[in-house]
Amino acid sequence: MKERREFLESMEQVLCQRRENIMALVAPEVRDDDDTARQVGDSADEAQNISIEKLKNSLQMTELDELRFIELAIDRIKKGEFGVCLDCGEQISQKRLEFQPLAARCITCQETAEG
Ligand SMILES: [Zn+2]
Incomplete structure (x- = not known):
């Protein structure tokens, strides 16, 4: 890290x-x-x-x-x-951001948004 x-x-x-x-x-x-x-x-x-x-x-x-x-x-x-999730305000993991620098949500909220 x-x-x-x-x-x-x-x-x-x-x-x-x-x-x-x-x-x-x-x-x-x-x-x-x-x-x-x-x-x-x-x-x-x-x-x-x-x-x-x-x-x-x-x-x-x-x-x-x-x-x-x-x-x-x-x-x-x-x-x-x-790197702060737009929905829940939690830090998005560095691993996720390295893979997806434009990620605006953490994995949990992204999955919720995608339904
Ligand atoms: Zn979130």
């Missing part, structure tokens, strides 16, 4: 790498916009939404969805909320 901080850093790296891979599929100007938006702080969300609008034209919906989840996960890492 890794230190939590170390674990979060490795997760962020995995997510950023994955995001780069998806971003590599889109036009360079979209990527540039995204980098700029990232440094604006509070208005970043708004700018990011504009980029997402552009992405809709060039990405398949599945990739776009994944990109949004990745952005959300990275945001949660920065806020210290990553």
